[in-house]
Amino acid sequence: MSTPRQLSLNAFIYPSGHHEAAWRHPDSQPGRIYDVDYYQEIGRTAEAAKLDAVFFADGPALRTNVKHNAGSGLEPITLLTAIATATTHLGLIATASTTYYEPYNLARLFSTLDHISRGRAGWNIVTTGTDLAAANFGLDRHPDHAERYARAREFVDAVVALWDSWEDDAILLDLASGVYADPDKIHPIDFVGEHLSVRGPFNAPRTPQGYPVLVQAGASNEGRSFAGKYAEAIFTAHQRLEDAQRFYADIKAQARGFGRDPEHVKILPGISPFIGDTEAAAKRLEREFNELTVPEYGLSQLENIVGKSLHHLPLDEAVPVDLFDDAGDVTDNGRSRLQVVAGIVQRERPTVRGLLHRLAGARGHRVFAGTPEQVADTIEEWFRSGAADGFNVMPPYYPGGLQVFADTVVPILQQRGLFRTEYTGTTLRDHLGLPRPAGRTAPEPALTS
Amino acid sequence: MSTPRQLSLNAFIYPSGHHEAAWRHPDSQPGRIYDVDYYQEIGRTAEAAKLDAVFFADGPALRTNVKHNAGSGLEPITLLTAIATATTHLGLIATASTTYYEPYNLARLFSTLDHISRGRAGWNIVTTGTDLAAANFGLDRHPDHAERYARAREFVDAVVALWDSWEDDAILLDLASGVYADPDKIHPIDFVGEHLSVRGPFNAPRTPQGYPVLVQAGASNEGRSFAGKYAEAIFTAHQRLEDAQRFYADIKAQARGFGRDPEHVKILPGISPFIGDTEAAAKRLEREFNELTVPEYGLSQLENIVGKSLHHLPLDEAVPVDLFDDAGDVTDNGRSRLQVVAGIVQRERPTVRGLLHRLAGARGHRVFAGTPEQVADTIEEWFRSGAADGFNVMPPYYPGGLQVFADTVVPILQQRGLFRTEYTGTTLRDHLGLPRPAGRTAPEPALTS
Numbered sequence: 001m002s003t004p005r006q007l008s009l010n011a012f013i014y015p016s017g018h019h020e021a022a023w024r025h026p027d028s029q030p031g032r033i034y035d036v037d038y039y040q041e042i043g044r045t046a047e048a049a050k051l052d053a054v055f056f057a058d059g060p061a062l063r064t065n066v067k068h069n070a071g072s073g074l075e076p077i078t079l080l081t082a083i084a085t086a087t088t089h090l091g092l093i094a095t096a097s098t099t100y101y102e103p104y105n106l107a108r109l110f111s112t113l114d115h116i117s118r119g120r121a122g123w124n125i126v127t128t129g130t131d132l133a134a135a136n137f138g139l140d141r142h143p144d145h146a147e148r149y150a151r152a153r154e155f156v157d158a159v160v161a162l163w164d165s166w167e168d169d170a171i172l173l174d175l176a177s178g179v180y181a182d183p184d185k186i187h188p189i190d191f192v193g194e195h196l197s198v199r200g201p202f203n204a205p206r207t208p209q210g211y212p213v214l215v216q217a218g219a220s221n222e223g224r225s226f227a228g229k230y231a232e233a234i235f236t237a238h239q240r241l242e243d244a245q246r247f248y249a250d251i252k253a254q255a256r257g258f259g260r261d262p263e264h265v266k267i268l269p270g271i272s273p274f275i276g277d278t279e280a281a282a283k284r285l286e287r288e289f290n291e292l293t294v295p296e297y298g299l300s301q302l303e304n305i306v307g308k309s310l311h312h313l314p315l316d317e318a319v320p321v322d323l324f325d326d327a328g329d330v331t332d333n334g335r336s337r338l339q340v341v342a343g344i345v346q347r348e349r350p351t352v353r354g355l356l357h358r359l360a361g362a363r364g365h366r367v368f369a370g371t372p373e374q375v376a377d378t379i380e381e382w383f384r385s386g387a388a389d390g391f392n393v394m395p396p397y398y399p400g401g402l403q404v405f406a407d408t409v410v411p412i413l414q415q416r417g418l419f420r421t422e423y424t425g426t427t428l429r430d431h432l433g434l435p436r437p438a439g440r441t442a443p444e445p446a447l448t449s
Numbered sequence: 450m451s452t453p454r455q456l457s458l459n460a461f462i463y464p465s466g467h468h469e470a471a472w473r474h475p476d477s478q479p480g481r482i483y484d485v486d487y488y489q490e491i492g493r494t495a496e497a498a499k500l501d502a503v504f505f506a507d508g509p510a511l512r513t514n515v516k517h518n519a520g521s522g523l524e525p526i527t528l529l530t531a532i533a534t535a536t537t538h539l540g541l542i543a544t545a546s547t548t549y550y551e552p553y554n555l556a557r558l559f560s561t562l563d564h565i566s567r568g569r570a571g572w573n574i575v576t577t578g579t580d581l582a583a584a585n586f587g588l589d590r591h592p593d594h595a596e597r598y599a600r601a602r603e604f605v606d607a608v609v610a611l612w613d614s615w616e617d618d619a620i621l622l623d624l625a626s627g628v629y630a631d632p633d634k635i636h637p638i639d640f641v642g643e644h645l646s647v648r649g650p651f652n653a654p655r656t657p658q659g660y661p662v663l664v665q666a667g668a669s670n671e672g673r674s675f676a677g678k679y680a681e682a683i684f685t686a687h688q689r690l691e692d693a694q695r696f697y698a699d700i701k702a703q704a705r706g707f708g709r710d711p712e713h714v715k716i717l718p719g720i721s722p723f724i725g726d727t728e729a730a731a732k733r734l735e736r737e738f739n740e741l742t743v744p745e746y747g748l749s750q751l752e753n754i755v756g757k758s759l760h761h762l763p764l765d766e767a768v769p770v771d772l773f774d775d776a777g778d779v780t781d782n783g784r785s786r787l788q789v790v791a792g793i794v795q796r797e798r799p800t801v802r803g804l805l806h807r808l809a810g811a812r813g814h815r816v817f818a819g820t821p822e823q824v825a826d827t828i829e830e831w832f833r834s835g836a837a838d839g840f841n842v843m844p845p846y847y848p849g850g851l852q853v854f855a856d857t858v859v860p861i862l863q864q865r866g867l868f869r870t871e872y873t874g875t876t877l878r879d880h881l882g883l884p885r886p887a888g889r890t891a892p893e894p895a896l897t898s
Contacts, residue, residue, distance in 0.1 A: 024624045031622060034654070036534065036565040060553050062635070062652040070622075070629045073653035075561040081530040082565050085485065101554060104509050104585040112524040116485040116531050135648035136553040173480060173519075175473045178743040180519045186511070199584035203511040204522035205483070294627040 007383055007419045008233070008266050008390030008432055009410075010053045010093065011046045013039070015072045017397035018272050018362040020301075021292035023070035027400045033072045039079055040086035042399050049406035050420050052431040053091025053122060054083060055215075055235070055392065060100050061132035064304060068297035077109045084117035091428030093122035093215055098155040099148050100128055100137050103198055107162040110212045111204055119208030119427030124215040124235065125226075127152050147195075149222045154193035156214070156230050161189040163211035164439050165201040187440065209429050210437040219247070219336040228254025232434050233266040235392050237340060237365045244269055244387035266432055269382065270365035272394040273375045275404045282369040289396060290357040298356035301363075305337050315353040319345050340364045362394045372408035379409075380418060456832055456868045457682070457715050457839030457881055458859075459502045459542065460495045462488070464521045466846030467721050467811040469750075470741035472519035476849045482521045488528055489535035491848050498855035499869050501880040502540025502571060503532060504664075504684070504841065509549050510581035513753060517746035526558045533566035540877030542571035542664055547604040548597050549577055549586050552647055556611040559661045560653055568657030568876030573664040573684065574675075576601050596644075598671045603642035605663070605679050610638040612660035613888050614650040636889065658878050659886040668696070668785040677703025681883050682715040684841050686789060686814045693718055693836035715881055718831065719814035721843040722824045724853045731818040738845060739806040747805035750812075754786050764802040768794050789813045811843045821857035828858075829867060 015033035016023035023030035032038040046054050056076035063071045076094035084092055092113065096106055106123075114121035127148035134142035143151070170185035189200035216231035218224070227234050228251055238244035252262035274289075276282030295315055303310050306324060313319070324342040344350070344358055361367030368378055382388040395401030413419040429436055464482035465472035472479035481487040495503050505525035512520045525543035533541055541562065545555055555572075563570035576597035583591035592600070619634035638649035665672070665680035676683050677700055687693035701711035723738075725731030744764055752759050755773060762768070773791040793799070793807055810816030817827055831837040844850030862868040878885055 021627070023622075023629060024627055030629075034564045036567075040534070060557065060652070062650050066630045066635060067632045068627055068629055071652075073557075073651075074564060075557040078526065078530050078558060078561040078565060081527050082534050085489070085531050085534040100551065102549065102551070102586055105550060105554070108509065108522075108524040109527060112527040115483045115523060116527060118485075137551055138646040173472075178470070178473055178517055178741070178746075180472060180479075180517055181515045183516045186515060197587040201511050202522075203509070203520075292627070297627075 004417055006433075007379065007413060008052045008268060009413075009419065010055050010091070010268065010390075010392045011042070011051055011402050012055045012057070012235075012270065012392045012394045013042060013398065014057070014394070015398065016070050017401055018365070018394040019289045019396035020069070020297065020360045020363075021289055021294070022397040024292045025289060025397055028397045029399065030070050033070065034074070036079075036082045038399070039083055042402060043083035043087045043090055045399060045402055045406055047087045047090040049410045050423060051090065051393075051406075052390070053093050053120075053428055054080070055093040055122075055124065056080065056095060057124075058095040058097075058126075059128055059130065059133055060097060061130060061136055064132070065297050065300055068294045077113055080121075081113055081116055084113065084120065089120070089423045089426060089431075091120050091122055091213070091431055092117055093124055093213070093428075095124040095126055097126055097128035097133070098152040099143060100133060103155050103158040103196060104162065107159045107202060108204070110159075111163060111202070111207055114207035114209055114212050115204070119429070121207070121209070122213035122215050122233070122428055124217060125152065125156060125230070126217060145220065145222060149226060151195035152226065154191075154195050158189065158191040158193070158196060158198045160211060161191055162198065162200055162202040163206065164437070165189050166205045167441060168206055168439050171205055206439055209427050210439055213428050213432065213434060224251060224254060227251055228260075228265070229258045231265055233268060233432060236267060236269045237337070238269050238387075239340060239343065239366050241382060241385065241387050243343075244382060245385065248387050264434055266389040266434075268390045268392045269388050270362060270392045270394050271379070272362035272365055272367045272396050273401075273405060273409070274367070274369035274396055275372055275375060275401075275408060276369070277371065279370050279374065282371065286361070286367070286369045286396075290360055293356060293360045295353065295356060298360055299352075302341070302356065302359065305341055310352075313352045315356075316351050318349055319352055319355050321345065321349070337364050361396060365394055367396070372412055375405075375409045376412040376416070379413065380416065383418065453866055455882075456828065456862060457501045457717060458498075458862075458868065459504050459540070459717065459839075459841045460491070460500055460851055461504045461506070461684075461719065461841045461843045462491060462847065463506070463843070464847065465519050466850055467814070467843040468738045468845035469518070469746065469809045469812075470738055470743070471846040473741040474738060474846055477846045478848065479519050482519065483523070485528075485531045487848070488532055491851060492532035492536045492539055494848060494851055494855055496536045496539040498859045499872060500539065500842075501839070502542050502569075502877055503529070504542040504571075504573065505529065505544060506573075507544040507546075508575075508577055508579065508582055509546060510579060510585055513581070514746050514749055517743045526562055529570075530562055530565055533562065533569065538872045538875060538880075539569065540571055540662070540880055541566055541569050542573055542662070542877075544573040544575055546575055546577035546582070547601040548592060549582060552604050552607045552645060553611065556608045556651060557653070560612060560651070560656055563656035563658055563661050564653070568878070570656070570658070571662035571664050571682070571877055573666060574601065574605060574679070575666060594669065594671060598675060600644040601675065603640075603644050607638065607640040607642070607645060607647045609660060610640055611647065611649055611651040612655065613886070614638050615654045616890060617655055617888050620654055655888055658876050659888055662877050662881065662883060672785075673700060673703060676700055677709075677714070678707045680714055682717060682881060685716060685718045686786075687718050687836075688789060688792065688815050690831060690834065690836050692792075693831060694834065697836050713883055715838040715883075717839045717841045718837050719811060719841045719843050720828070721811035721814055721816045721845050722850075722854060722858070723816070723818035723845055724821055724824060724850075724857060725818070726820065728819050728823065731820065731823075735810070735816070735818040735845075739809055742805060742809045744802065744805060747809055748801075751790070751805065751808065754790055759801075762801045764805075765800050767798055768801055768804050770794065770798070786813050810845060814843055816845070821861055824854075824858045825861040825865070828862065829865065832867065
C-alpha cells in the first residue's frame with residue numbers, strides 16, 4: 001500500500017513570535033532572543049514534532065519601528081548552522097537576497113550549510129524591495145521590481161550552475177597516485193549575464209542534496225512566473241480558501257508550462273494559530289495578545305503598506321472603504337500585501353483598531369483561533385481542496401506557541417494519516433518528496449569515425 | 450603576584466593538515482573533511498588544550514591545482530558557528546575578504562557569530578589578490594594592491610561603525626510601556642567613502658565583545674600600516690628570529706604612532722611543528738611527509754609565487770641563485786612570499802626538490818622538527834626575545850598533529866608558566882588580553898543657558 005499524500009509543515013521562526021506584541025506577553029521569552037540555546041530548543045521542538053523544516057525571514061536593514069518591534073536581526077544562515085548541530089533531521093531554510101548578495105558568496109554559505117547539516121538546507125529566494133536596504137549598499141533607492149527580478153533570474157542560474165560545477169564523482173581521493181580530484185570533472189560556469197558575471201568553478205563539491213532546496217515567496221506576476229520556473233517550495237499569504245486555490249492552480253500550471261512536475265512545487269500558505277481547549281478560550285487568547293499591541297506601531301506599519309499617512313484616523317471608527325483607492329507611494333512588492341489588506345476591509349468593514357488587530361497577528365498572513373481539532377480541520381480542508389500542500393506554521397508566540405501546536409495539532413494530523421509519525425528520510429528533499437537534482441556529467445566523448 | 454606575560458596560541462586549521470601531502474599520510478583523515486563532526490572534534494581538542502582560538506584561512510575561488518590539493522572550500526564563518534556550538538571558551542577566527550564582500554553583509558555574519566558564541570569571534574581581514582577570485586565577481590582582473598587597501602580601510606571603518614551603531618544600553622525591553630528599544634540610542638552611520646557607502650544603522654545590538662577581534666595578516670608596507678592602525682592580532686610568516694624581531698618592532702612602533710597601546714596588537718608568527726620523541730624521529734616524520742609530495746604540484750605552486758615557468762628545472766640540481774632576479778608577473782601581495790622563498794634559496798642553496806620540500810610544509814611558514822622540549826624552547830625563545838606574542842600553530846597533519854602538540858608541547862609551556870592551565874575569561878578578547886571597545890554613547894545634551 002502506498003503512503004497517502006502527506007502534508008508538509010514548517011515552523012516559521014520569528015524571535016518572540018509572529019504576533020507583533022508577543023514579546024510583551026508572559027508566555028514569550030524576549031530576553032533570550034540573542035541566546036543560541038533558545039533557537040536550538042525551538043529546533044529540537046520542531047524536530048520532535050517531525051516537522052519538515054524551520055524557516056527564517058531576513059532583510060539587510062534595521063526593521064522599521066524598532067522602538068516597539070522585538071525582531072533580532074541575527075543572520076539566518078549562521079543561526080541555522082547552530083540549529084543544524086542540535087538536530088539530525090530537521091530542514092533548515094534561510095531567506096537571502098539576490099539584490100544585495102554576490103552569487104559566489106551566497107552559494108558558498110548555503111553549500112556549507114548543506115554540507116554541515118548533511119543535506120537539510122533550503123534557500124528562500126527574495127529580491128528585497130526597500131530603500132532602507134538599498135542605503136546600506138550604497139544606493140539611493142532600491143532597484144525597481146523588474147530589474148530586481150531580472151537580476152534574480154541571473155543570480156539563481158549562476159548559483160545553481162556553481163553548485164553543479166563539480167560532477168558528483170569529481171573527488172577521487174587516490175592516496176597511491178596523489179590525485180585528490182579529477183580536474184576534468186570540475187567545470188567553469190562562464191556565466192555572463194546583464195547584471196552579473198561569474199566564471200567559476202565553485203570551490204567545493206556538490207552537497208548531500210545536490211544543492212539546497214529552492215524556496216520562494218513572491219506573489220506578484222513576476223514573482224509567480226519566477227516561482228513556477230525555479231521554486232521547489234513556495235510560501236504564500238492567503239486569507240481565504242478560494243484565493244489560495246486560485247494561486248495554487250496558477251502556480252502548478254506555470255510549473256507545467258516550464259516542463260516541470262507540479263508535484264515538485266510545494267505550496268505552503270502561512271497560518272498563525274491561536275490554540276485553546278475551547279474556541280472561546282482560543283479567541284480569548286488572541287484578544288489578550290491584541291490588547292498588548294501599541295496602536296502607534298500598528299498604524300505606522302499600516303502606513304508602510306498603504307503608502308500614506310493614517311495617523312489622523314480615529315481608532316474606533318470604521319476604516320473608510322475608499323482608503324485604498326489612492327494608495328500612495330506603494331513599493332511594487334508591497335502591492336500584494338496591499339490587496340490582502342484591502343480585501344479584509346471590504347469583506348469585514350472593521351474599525352481602524354479592529355484592522356490593526358487583524359494585522360497584528362502575522363503581518364497579513366492568516367490568523368486562526370480555535371481548538372486543536374478546528375486547527376487540524378482547516379489544515380485538512382485546505383490540503384484536500386487544492387489550496388495547499390502543507391503550511392508554514394507561524395506561532396503567535398515562541399517557544400510555547402510552537403510547543404502547543406506540536407503537542408495538540410500534530411497528533412491529530414498524524415492520527416488522520418496526513419502527517420508523518422517518523423522521518424522516512426534524512427534530507428529536506430526527502431521530507432518534501434523532491435528528487436535530488438541529477439547534476440552534470442561529462443560530455444559524451446566524440447565518436448571517432 | 451601578577452600573572453607573568455602569557456603566550457597566545459591558536460590552531461590554524463587546514464582540513465587534512467598544513468603539509469601539502471598530509472592527505473596522503475595514514476595519520477590524516479581526508480575522507481572526513483566535509484563532515485562537521487571532524488571540525489567539532491578539532492575544536493574540542495583545541496579547547497581542551499586551552500588554546501586561544503582556532504583559525505581558518507579563506508578565499509572565494511577554487512584553489513589552484515585541485516588535482517593534488519585536498520582543501521575543502523567550506524565557508525569558515527559557517528564552519529566556526531558549528532564549532533562554536535561544540536565548545537564554550539575557544540576563540541573562533543575566520544578570514545573574509547574586504548574586496549569581495551559587502552560591508553553590511555559581512556558585519557552581520559560576524560556579529561551573529563559573536564552573539565552565538567557569546568563573544569568568541571575574530572575576523573581575519575584580507576584583501577584577496579587573485580584574478581581567480583576577481584573572475585567570480587564579474588571582474589577581469591583583481592583590483593591592484595593600493596586600491597584594495599583603500600577599499601579595505603573604508604570597509605573596516607564602515608563595519609566597525611555598524612557594529613557600534615547601537616549603544617550598549619539601547620534595548621530597554623519595557624514590557625509595561627511596550628518599548629522594546631530606544632531609537633535615540635540607535636544611530637545611522639552615514640558612511641560615505643570613495644569605494645563604498647553605508648547608511649546604517651546596523652540591524653542588531655552590539656555583541657558580547659563589543660565587536661569581534663580584528664585580525665590581519667598582510668606583510669607588505671601597506672599591510673603593515675593597516676595592521677598598525679586596525680589589527681588587534683597579526684598572523685605573520687617569518688623563517689628567522691631576526692626577521693621576526695624586526696617586524697615585531699615595526700608593528701609595535703606603528704601602533705604607538707596611531708596612539709594605540711602596543712600591548713593591544715598581538716603578533717603571532719606561524720609555526721608548523723613535526724614532533725617526535727627524539728629529534729631524529731621528528732626529522733624522519735618530516736621526511737616521510739615530504740616523500741609523499743607530488744613534484745608537479747609543488748612546482749606549479751612555486752611558479753605561482755615567482756610568476757614564471759619552472760618546469761624545465763632538473764629536480765635534483767641546485768636552484769639557480771638568480772632565479773628571482775627577473776621575477777615575472779608577481780601579484781603585489783605575493784611579493785612578501787617571494788622574499789621568503791628568495792631568502793631560503795640564498796641562505797640554504799637547496800636543490801629544486803629540496804626547496805619544494807621546504808615549501809611543502811606550510812606554504813612559506815616556518816617548519817620546525819624536534820622534540821616537544823625543542824618545540825617549546827623555540828616558542829619560548831621567540832616569545833622572550835621580542836619576536837612574538839604567541840604563535841599560530843599549523844599542525845602538518847590533522848587531527849593527530851594538533852593532538853600531539855596539545856599532549857606534549859602545551860604541558861611544557863604550562864609548566865614554564867608561559868601558558869594558561871585554565872581559561873580565566875570567556876571571550877576571545879579575554880584570552881588575548883584585549884579590552885572590550887567602549888562603544889558610542891549618546892552625545893551630551895546641549896546646555897540650556
